[in-house]
Amino acid sequence: MTEILVPTELENFRDYVREVAERYVKPWAMVVDKEDRFAKESFEAVKRANLAGVIIPKEYGGLGLTTKHYIIFIEELTRVCPSTAVTFAVTSGLVPKFLLDFASEEIKREYLPKVASGEYIGAFGLTEPCCGSDAGSLKTRAEEVEGGFKIYGQKIFITNASVSKFIITMAKTDPEKGKKGITAFLVDTDSEGLSIIKNEDKLGWRGSVTSAISYDGVFVPYWKVIGKRGEGFKYALSSLDAGRIGIAAMGLGTIKRAIEISADYIRQNGLSSNESYTFRLSDMYVMYETAREYTFFAAELRDAGKPYTKEAAIAKLVASEYAMRAVNIMLDILGPDGVVWGEAERLFRDTKILEIGEGTSEIQRLVISRSIL
Ligand code: CAA
Numbered sequence: 001m002t003e004i005l006v007p008t009e010l011e012n013f014r015d016y017v018r019e020v021a022e023r024y025v026k027p028w029a030m031v032v033d034k035e036d037r038f039a040k041e042s043f044e045a046v047k048r049a050n051l052a053g054v055i056i057p058k059e060y061g062g063l064g065l066t067t068k069h070y071i072i073f074i075e076e077l078t079r080v081c082p083s084t085a086v087t088f089a090v091t092s093g094l095v096p097k098f099l100l101d102f103a104s105e106e107i108k109r110e111y112l113p114k115v116a117s118g119e120y121i122g123a124f125g126l127t128e129p130c131c132g133s134d135a136g137s138l139k140t141r142a143e144e145v146e147g148g149f150k151i152y153g154q155k156i157f158i159t160n161a162s163v164s165k166f167i168i169t170m171a172k173t174d175p176e177k178g179k180k181g182i183t184a185f186l187v188d189t190d191s192e193g194l195s196i197i198k199n200e201d202k203l204g205w206r207g208s209v210t211s212a213i214s215y216d217g218v219f220v221p222y223w224k225v226i227g228k229r230g231e232g233f234k235y236a237l238s239s240l241d242a243g244r245i246g247i248a249a250m251g252l253g254t255i256k257r258a259i260e261i262s263a264d265y266i267r268q269n270g271l272s273s274n275e276s277y278t279f280r281l282s283d284m285y286v287m288y289e290t291a292r293e294y295t296f297f298a299a300e301l302r303d304a305g306k307p308y309t310k311e312a313a314i315a316k317l318v319a320s321e322y323a324m325r326a327v328n329i330m331l332d333i334l335g336p337d338g339v340v341w342g343e344a345e346r347l348f349r350d351t352k353i354l355e356i357g358e359g360t361s362e363i364q365r366l367v368i369s370r371s372i373l
Helices: 010-035 040-048 067-080 082-102 105-117 175-181 232-268 275-303 309-338 343-355 361-372
Strands: 122-125 141-145 148-159 166-172 182-188 194-199 210-221
Touching: 010 040, 010 067, 010 082, 010 343, 040 082, 067 082, 067 232, 067 275, 082 105, 082 122, 082 148, 082 166, 082 182, 082 232, 082 343, 122 148, 122 232, 141 166, 148 166, 148 182, 166 210, 166 232, 175 182, 182 210, 182 232, 232 275, 232 309, 232 343, 275 309, 309 343, 309 361
Parallel strands: 122 166
Antiparallel strands: 141 148, 148 210, 166 182, 194 210
């Protein structure tokens, strides 16, 4: 198969992603929302377009592009289908970042090329019934046995779990050490003892899968332990910094689409000189530009190898809260037309989770305030 060449200059890259998104992802966005099922056609299209490995280095089969490219990738997918965007935000963002930074060369060589080609989908298992925001209190445990560990416990709200090849799983190897006793494991989903308890029936992102999982003595060999024993929680928090840039990018795509839908409505209804409409459009535009500045700033720091925890939290907070305000304004502009089932209504439902997933707005405020104090 001839490899598809993806343009690398940022604006050309955006045009390329937009064309793929418009042609092959958008047609499925309302279908998968209605049918409440994984957007497999959209996933396959993005995979065929050679975009799944956007930030994975070339030596592991990816495109080796920057965090700014990744933001554009996620933003443009969100503009047409937030469900597809979040699927890739996890498998092409959070998951490879975790493996690149902390996994052994053996794991990287085995898994990253297949993540880059889209053959494998990855998931990230941190949240548990006991603990969402207070992730360090998780209860899943890993007992050392001959040749490796056996994992027992449950995870909830895990994006991609039921379509994934593997789940990066945080479990306690040394419970008496609290969060310093958490270790990260690469768990293959076809392992004995791993089962999907249920797939959630969600308000939004209905074309992505979110599952509760049970680990009942799932064996993980030593070579699939990621990094050092007891460091798993730090690895998770560090990877979530990158994940939060992905959610901020979803906020950008949401605001952009809310502006487009609102502007079309204003034009089509002859309201372009009515300031009660046009000023709201200006507010949305200011929100987009502000959130974009923060998000790209966090990306620049990350690509320069500088600390960006606080900036990623600011970007995530600003972009997700502005996105929620923007879709609210969009529905105010559309009136009754916005609340019947359709793109605007779906975008509204797809947005609330941005303020919750990968750390709630309160968690972002906590991260920011800790950095001040
Ligand atoms: N990067 C690297 N290390 C970090 C870090 C970061 N961003 N933040 C903290 N650490 C280190 C600390 O320095 C500390 O190390 P030492 O013990 O050596 O000093 C260690 O990690 C623990 O840090 P804290 O004591 O600050 O941890 P905490 O328990 O107070 O928690 C928190 C901090 C910010 C509240 C954290 O628990 C958090 O972010 N919670 C939200 C979790 C979250 O975002 N969950 C969503 C998961 S995504 C998901 O599940 C959906 C999906 O499918 C993708």
